Amino acid sequence: MKICFATNNKNKLEEVQNMLPPHFELVSLEKIGCTEELREDQDTLEGNSLQKAQYVFDTFGYSCFADDTGLEVSSINGEPGVRSARYAGNERDNEANIQLLLDKLEGKEDRSAQFRTVITLVTPDGTKQFEGIVKGKIISKKTGDKGFGYDPVFVPEGYDTSFAQMSMDEKNKISHRALAFNKLSDYLSSSKI
Template sequence: MSNKLVFATNNLHKLEEVSAMLNGAFELLTLNQIGCNEDIPETGDTFIENAGQKSWYVYSNFGLNCFGDDSGLEVDALNGEPGVYSARYSGTRDHDKNIDLLLQKLEGEENRKARFKAVISLVIDGVEQLFEGTVEGSIRAERSGTDGFGYDPIFQPDGYSITFAEMSMDEKNAISHRGRAVEKLVAFLKNS
């Protein structure tokens, strides 16, 4: 197997996180680098469906081995919201507006339990493998920290007194949902 893999994203934050974890074992190509300028549809009702749509789209249209991910935040008191709509919860892809809406919906709520979930769909030579990662935690009432992206400033993982946005990338990758899913992906790739 070639050590080139397409990561079906143009999200530079995700690319940076995953590249750091792959530690040079694979050369990651972005959608831009392979000339894929289309918005790949994410019409699934689950993280698995959305991740698969991305990897299969690239494999089917470009003939390249690829992995795609989908991830999001599930808040118990909101029946799992924002879930697959995490990136555009407020109707936009604006992280601050998404956080504001979430905090507004949780106002006065005592149950702050939440989790980040990530699913990676890897398609190699027409065969799909799935890798999942989850990290449990809670939602803070206000933002703290400046690193990371998305809901990182309000998500405090269980066992820690700081948010994802207050951690270094290495600290976050060691325990994050995406980090756990990527670990499984890397282990699979190294053993293939």
């Protein structure tokens, strides 16, 4: 059965295809003819992932899932949260986002944070959401050159290296995104979609 993942990121598509049951064929937005950038203007990760998946389902007729991820830092009221990619402006500048975060945390003792991913699946049978959370802390300077986004300043609980110092395999075993996708995969394996 074909199921759309609301992304055109080839790495993400390949990674997720390997996690899905074999009878599911993953298709990208490009493959179903969706060329526009999907809107993400909701106030929550749940709202953004639902908005994207629902749009694809309603417009193109494919069962679809979409994800949204945010970094939530305790001492600054959960910022950047749903605005993680655009924290320092609509340009989605990773360096500027990290610098703004470090500036806001200057002098704060509590640097606890969590990455949270929400996946929404929309099918003819309804809507289901899956969440993955990885707790950790924000370090005071960037370390490592792998990954993307806030990875160079995020150290997960139980580790002394940032996400940006970990190999992709290492990170994928513990990441918020992997946890959420594993829940999705388990659900798809046991459902009759």
